[in-house]
Amino acid sequence: MDSRAKPLPDMHGITVLQLVPSLEAGGAERTAVDIAAALVAAGGRALVATTGGRLVGELREAGAEWLQFPAATKNPGRIVWNAERIRRLIAAEGVDIVHARSRAPAWSGLMAARRAGVPFLTTYHGAYKPGGPLKTWYNSVMVRGDAVIANSRFTARRIEQQYPRAEGRIEVIYRGTDLDRFDPAAIDPARIAALRSAWGIAPGRRIVLLPARLTGWKGQEVLIDAAALLADRGVADVDYVLAGDAQGRTAYLAGLEARIAARGLVGRVHVVGHCSDMPAANMAADVVVVPSTEPEAFGRTAVEAQAAGRPVVVSDIGATPETVLAPPDCAPGQRTGWRVRPGDAVALAAAVEEALALGPEARAALGARARAHARGFGLEAMTGATLALYRRLLRRANAA
Structure with a gap:
């Protein structure tokens, strides 16, 4: 994989409207901000229509424009009305391209873009579950545009399997990480101490960190069970941190707290809520785990941890074989982390114990390999490829 930064395409005179439900935390939100910033840096104009969220300030600091818009609605009537509102935005703001990052706003964006005669594209930030005919039709909006960005080869394969007609319009662009933010040399020790x-x-105390929103498939319950197994084995100098929003899932949060108590881990497992300083969080951790029980479409968390030189333990499903090197796909001396069976607390505990047991030299060597591997998923590669795709879509539209 070529990780070398290339100059961004010239985007002067080009306005791109991105549609994303909110700008809180998550891959779609983070990518929307990153692409908007790159577009502005390349001379273009970046508009993001969304309900808002904690990333709005960063978006504006990058020179992009936030358009407060009910993009999160799934009400069919409002989706149709939103399409007319977007069509008016396209006309009023001189929008050249509409880029949707979620299904509900994608329906509005597709209708508006077709009426306005401008290119429309989507990004798959997740591997949507197949369902009945109605859900399959609803999900199909993500392959109805002029191009479809898949955030991994795994995601691209899923799209092709579910929607063969998308073949030829799919472009794999890995989710990019701002590697400079996660460079260990850039993290003030005071930030780590504060966290x-x-x-x-x-x-x-050593720390095993699981950074993810609190939802069942992210594997918090599996880590709690693994922590109990490690405690039974005498691994007693480790605390476990679950860092992520509950996002209103009060029943799930209560279930986690009950599980922690039932396993005798009160004071050892910490549910800390959203963390706004993930570079420092990774540096605070001795091991970062991503024990998802359903496929990760990309796995940004594991890439960020590797960029920080931390040992990672991930579930061996989805795109993780693309983002974390581990046997049998590489020699033991080339690994950048551990991949284990999803939902298997015993396997997770064994891998975490092995990672915690690394001596200083082995840990340093693994960290160096992890940082080198993470360079293949840099922010510049993602932004450059996305802006180049915008340019191709415009050339194609102008030639039609």
């Missing part, structure tokens, strides 16, 4: 204090971690 440890905020999380209630005592000095000298």
Whole structure:
């Protein structure tokens, strides 16, 4: 994989409207901001229509424009009305391309773009589950545009299997990470100490970190069970941090807290909510785990952890074989992390124990390999490829 940064395409005079439900936390939201910033840096104009969220400030700082818009609605009547509102936006703002990052706003964007005669494309940020005929039709909006961005080869294969007609319009563009933010040399130790204090971690304790929103398939329950197994084995100097929003899932949060208590892990497993300083969080961790029980369409968390030189343990499903090197796909001395069976607390505990047991030299060597591997998923590669796709779509539209 060529990770070398290339100059961004000239985007002067080009306006792109991105549609995303919100700008809170997540891959779609983070990517929308990153692409908007790159577009502005390349001389273009970036508009993002969304309900808003914690990333709006960063979006504006990059020189992009936030259009407050009910993009999260799934109400069919409002989706149709949103299409007319977007059509008016296209005309009023001189929009050249509409780029949707979620299904509900994609329906509005598709209708509006077709009426306005401008290119429309989508990005698959997740591997949508197949369902009955109605859900299959609803999901199909993501392959109805002029191009479809898949955030991994795994995602591209899923799209082709579910929607063969999309073949020829799919482009794999890996989710990009701002590697400079996760460079260990760039992290002030005071930031790490502040997080440890905020999380209630005592000095000298090691940390196993699971950074993900609190939802069942992200594997928090599996990690709690693995932590109990490790405690039974005498691994007693480790705390476990679940860092992520519950996003209103109060029943799931209560279930996690009950599970922690039932396993005798109160004070050892910390549910800390959203973390706004993930570079420092990764540096605070001795091991980062991504124990998802359903496929990750890309796996940004594992890439960020590797960029920080941390050992990672991930579930061996989805795109993780593309983002984490581990046997049998590489020699043991080339691994950048561990891949284990999803939902298997015993396997997760064994891998975490092995990662925690690394000596200083082995840990440093693994960290160097992990950082080198992460360079293949840099932000510049993603933004450059996306802007180049915008240019191709415009040339094609102008030639039609």
